[in-house]
Amino acid sequence: MKKDVLVSVLGTxxxxVGETDTIHLVTEGRMFIKPNSYYIVYNESEISGMEGTTTALKVEANRVTLNRMGRSELKQTFEEGVLNESVYVTPYGSMHMGVLPSKVQVDLGDKGGSINLEYELQFDQRKLSDNSLLITVKEEHRFSELR
Structure with a gap:
């Protein structure tokens, strides 16, 4: 089953040295409901700095896999306590990247919900920052459907 959804991504x-950067993106997307997982697909925008990139999230009970395709490419798995390394390909070059999640909390159902990720971000096997991602998914109700 497929649903139109609103996707909110709050990244910190x-x-x-304690400097904090926050980004908030709200966009339309699609949610695909499978027997043991959900897929959430949306297009990145200029706000995220990844215009021309599509993000797909495979969401399972204890694991979230992020797959970016297009101008930027990345496949990253978030599983609590498990270091996942990959290559992040951008128009400006490639970088070796890793994530070590301390929290992978999934509260997602057929009508939407949330994904809460907290993780250490590494570049070239060195800690770069502590990050969090809060992804909220809600069914999108179009005006024509409300009549």
């Missing part, structure tokens, strides 16, 4: 990045 805190470096080792």
């Amino acid at each position: 990045q805190r470096n080792d």
Whole structure:
């Protein structure tokens, strides 16, 4: 089953000197409901700095896999306590990247919900920052459907 949804992504990045960067993106997307997982697909925008990139999230009970395709490419798995390394490909070059999640909390159902990720971000096997991602998914009700 497929549903139109509104996806809200709130990302926070805190470096080792305490500087914090926050980004908030709200966009339309699609949610695909499978027997043991959900897929959430949306297009990145200029706000995220990844215009021309599509993000797909495979959401399972204890694991979230992020797959970016297009101008930027990345496949990253978030599983509590498990270091996942990958190559992040951008128009400006490639980087070796890793995530070590301390929290992977999924509260998602057929009508939407949330995904809460907290993780250490690493570049070239060195800690870059502590990050959090709060992704909220809600069914989108179009005006024509309300009549």
